[in-house]
Amino acid sequence: MTVKMDNVGIVVEDLTGAIEFFREFGLELEGQTVVEGEWAGRVTGLGDQRVEIAMMRTPDGHGRLELSRFIEPSVVADHRNAPVNALGYLRVMFAVDDLDATLDRLGRHGSELVGDDVVQLGEAYRLCYVRGPEGILIGLAQELG
Incomplete structure (x- = not known):
């Protein structure tokens, strides 16, 4: 299958x-x-x-x-500002080539980092979450090396 x-x-x-x-x-x-x-x-x-x-x-x-x-019918619930540990669907994760450039572009449209900063996972990835329009939670990952 x-x-x-x-x-x-x-x-x-x-x-x-x-x-x-x-x-x-x-x-x-x-x-x-x-x-x-x-x-x-x-x-x-x-x-x-x-x-x-x-x-x-x-x-x-x-x-x-x-x-x-x-x-x-009308929308009946609003999960846009739920924290990242809320039950249910959480976020969409995207792989990007240049995390900093992506953050600059999305920032011009009002997105903001969730948490304090972009984090680096060893020598493998740079990662972050951002809130986009209407609080949509998006994960961004840049593979290193």
């Missing part, structure tokens, strides 16, 4: 802002549409729904993020 990750979904309030942030990060907008109707609600269990979605793809084509903005 073959299993491949298709995408990770993130619900946002400001879809345009989230698209801009992830474009600056280096992801490409693959498509954007509205998904609506009873058929979609049968998949999610939400009944009749209307959701604006944008699919973002990593430059290598192997990873995707589905950004969703619920129009109907």
